[in-house]
Amino acid sequence: xxxxxxxxxxxxxxxxxxxxxxxxxxxxxxxxxxxxxxxxxxxxxxxxxxxxxxxxxxxxxxxxxxxxxxxxxxxxxxxxxxxxxxxxxxxxxxxxxxxxxxxxxxxxxxxxxxxxxxxxxxxxxxxxxxxxxxxxxxxxxxxxxxxxxxxxxxx
Amino acid sequence: xxxxxxxxxxxxxxxxxxxxxxxxxxxxxxxxxxxxxxxxxxxxxxxxxxxxxxxxxxxxxxxxxxxxxxxxxxxxxxxxxxxxxxxxxxxxxxxxxxxxxxxxxxxxxxxxxxxxxxxxxxxxxxxxxxxxxxxxxxxxxxxxxxxxxxxxxxxxxxxxxxxxxxxxxxxxxxxxxxxxxxxxxxxxxxxxxxxxxxxxxxxxxxxxxxxxxxxxxxxxxxxxxxxxxxxxxxxxxxxxxxxxxxxxxxxxxxxxxxxxxxxxxxxxxxxxxxxxxxxxxxxxxxxxxxxxxxxxxxxxxxxxxxxxxxxxx
Numbered sequence: 001x002x003x004x005x006x007x008x009x010x011x012x013x014x015x016x017x018x019x020x021x022x023x024x025x026x027x028x029x030x031x032x033x034x035x036x037x038x039x040x041x042x043x044x045x046x047x048x049x050x051x052x053x054x055x056x057x058x059x060x061x062x063x064x065x066x067x068x069x070x071x072x073x074x075x076x077x078x079x080x081x082x083x084x085x086x087x088x089x090x091x092x093x094x095x096x097x098x099x100x101x102x103x104x105x106x107x108x109x110x111x112x113x114x115x116x117x118x119x120x121x122x123x124x125x126x127x128x129x130x131x132x133x134x135x136x137x138x139x140x141x142x143x144x145x146x147x148x149x150x151x152x153x154x155x
Numbered sequence: 156x157x158x159x160x161x162x163x164x165x166x167x168x169x170x171x172x173x174x175x176x177x178x179x180x181x182x183x184x185x186x187x188x189x190x191x192x193x194x195x196x197x198x199x200x201x202x203x204x205x206x207x208x209x210x211x212x213x214x215x216x217x218x219x220x221x222x223x224x225x226x227x228x229x230x231x232x233x234x235x236x237x238x239x240x241x242x243x244x245x246x247x248x249x250x251x252x253x254x255x256x257x258x259x260x261x262x263x264x265x266x267x268x269x270x271x272x273x274x275x276x277x278x279x280x281x282x283x284x285x286x287x288x289x290x291x292x293x294x295x296x297x298x299x300x301x302x303x304x305x306x307x308x309x310x311x312x313x314x315x316x317x318x319x320x321x322x323x324x325x326x327x328x329x330x331x332x333x334x335x336x337x338x339x340x341x342x343x344x345x346x347x348x349x350x351x352x353x354x355x356x357x358x359x360x361x362x363x364x365x366x367x368x369x370x371x372x373x374x375x376x377x378x379x380x381x382x383x384x385x386x387x388x389x390x391x392x393x394x395x396x397x398x399x400x401x402x403x404x405x406x407x408x409x410x411x412x413x414x415x416x417x418x419x420x421x422x423x424x425x426x427x428x429x430x431x432x433x434x435x436x437x438x439x440x441x442x443x444x445x446x447x448x449x450x451x452x453x454x455x456x457x458x459x460x461x462x463x464x465x466x467x468x
Contacts (some may be wrong), residue, residue: 008221009232011209013274029237031220041283128284130232 003109004102006141007123007131013038017044020092021085023048034120036129037093043127046093049119056092057081099124102131106138113138157416158315160306161194163213163263163295164222169247176258184251190222191245193292193320193340196406198231200413200437204452205254209234209285211278212294215226215264216241220458234281235389236274240264265296287420289412290329291320293343302339303329316419320412330369336415337366338375340408348376359384360391360467362437373427375434377411380404380442385431391467392428394435399441399461408439414455426466 001062013022013036027035029048034049058073084092099122100109109121113135123131171185194212198375210231214222215238221235222242243263249256288310290303299305301323309329317334319326322343330337339348339362346353348362355404359378363386366374376384381396414437425433428432436458443458444450 009227009230011232011234015280026237029239038280040280042280043283050255058443096362124282130284 001107001141002102003104003123003133004130005104005132006106006137007102009131011042011129011131012109013042013044013129015091016090016093017088019086020053020081022087023087023089024050024053024081028136034132036122037089037130038129042129044093044097044099044122044124046090047097047120047122048089048093051119052094053092057084059095070155097122101125101132106141109133110135110138134135156200156207156209156285157413157420158209158211158288159194159198160288160290161192161200161210161292162266162298162302163293164190164192164195164212164214164219164242165261166218166222166242167191167242167247169249171249171251173250174250174252175255184199188221190225192407193412194289195222195226195231195415196409197289197291197413198226199229200406200410200441201417202230203450204413204417204437204455208232209281210280211235211262211274213238213266213270213274214242215239218242218244222297234277236270236277238264238266238270247351257338263295263358266298271298275305278334279309279313282315284308285313285315287316287318287335287416288320289320289416290334291318291340291409291412293322301328304332307332307334309441318412318416319421320408320457324369330366330371333370333420335371336373336375337371338408338412341377342378342408346378353378356382356384356393360386363391369398373415375411375415377408380407383411383431383435385427387427390427392431393465393467394431395463395465396435396439396442397461397463399439399443399458403444404442407438407442411435411438413437430467432459432462435464 002098012030012060016037035043037046041046058077098112102123102125122129123133167189169187170183172181172183175181193367198208198210202302208231210226211234214235219242226233243261290306303321309465310317318336319329319334320338322340326339339351353362359376363374363376363384367386367388374386383394385392414434419431436455439458441456
């Protein structure tokens with residue numbers, strides 16, 4: 001399977017000078033968990049996910065999420081979000097990100113996602129953003145392939 | 156890649172029933188929900204032909220999400236700016252007994268200056284990966300009259316070729332930016348261009364000349380369902396459909412635009428009469444199906460012998 005056949009063909013992205021508040025708005029309105037940052041030529045230069053935003057504003061949140069102090073930390077997160085809403089996303093985005101070519105396969109995508117502990121892989125063609133692939137897309141494609149195989153066997 | 160712009164997309168809901176009776180419960184026999192809009196239809200035709208295309212514009216709300224998902228499902232890449240208001244919904248009621256079609260048209264959302272700025276930024280970036288862009292269809296409320304002019308200028312700055320398919324003031328203002336190909340939407344303008352009627356072959360040729368005289372390389376006038384006039388600075392062609400039954404003209408104009416976009420994007424350009432023949436075959440392939448667009452490349456190839464292109468003096 002080629003990545004271009006299983007990726008989400010949505011190239012929603014933002015420029016590095018986009019404000020963090022607007023990035024959160026776009027993720028909410030488009031129901032996406034992460035968004036690539038591109039340059040003026042639509043080439044991928046960074047990535048930010050909702051997980052990255054929370055981690056940046058509340059560095060030890062994973063440690064406190066199950067503790068009694070979560071409520072106070074949550075108030076702290078809310079304050080910080082308001083404070084940083086007008087900061088440019090380039091301050092928070094992950095740089096030197098891992099991408100995958102649209103002609104690569106699902107095994108390579110799974111390997112990159114697991115080994116680098118990431119949830120989204122921007123898909124590129126000659127460096128230009130052409131889609132996004134997540135582990136969910138890989139699992140869906142694998143299930144569909146298995147169903148197709150079964151149908152072919154019965155025919 | 157071919158990029159298409161749909162500034163005012165719609166979710167077209169078609170309901171078929173025997174007869175609509177006012178003030179009563181009416182049971183609907185068949186419902187279909189299809190993403191609509193000229194640019195979207197062009198992208199569908201390009202995808203059916205097996206080529207990559209990206210669809211841009213404004214979407215909003217549940218209808219907007221539905222449209223984006225449907226487009227990605229058929230292989231179209233989406234990069235819409237999502238607005239807060241809901242994308243418009245058109246309801247088409249078909250009463251089978253008396254063959255009555257009733258269209259209920261939603262006025263559609265307003266576009267704020269912020270939405271417009273964000274869309275222009277997306278458009279400008281996407282031009283870096285585009286070879287040709289098709290700008291077509293109606294324009295939502297609060298969007299300036301020269302929107303297509305601005306978009307063509309932006310595309311030309313990035314060396315992207317442009318195709319315009321619009322009507323009225325949006326068409327006339329956009330011509331000033333000199334798109335590569337311009338096709339007035341006669342259906343939307345009551346068969347008038349530059350305030351002149353397009354009711355005969357002679358008038359169609361005059362209008363085509365007037366468009367070309369404004370610096371546009373190719374003018375296309377679909378003055379009848381089966382006849383088109385195509386003009387360049389020094390030649391005029393008549394394209395006709397022969398020996399083929401027209402089933403549904405909805406989507407034909409968009410398929411013709413898709414055909415031109417596909418051929419004009421090729422590095423090795425064919426003879427203009429061959430380009431016209433191919434574009435018209437795309438239109439005919441669409442007109443030969445009940446649905447808005449043709450399904451495969453073979454549908455187009457089968458229609459090629461049914462197109463007659465004649466060079467006029």
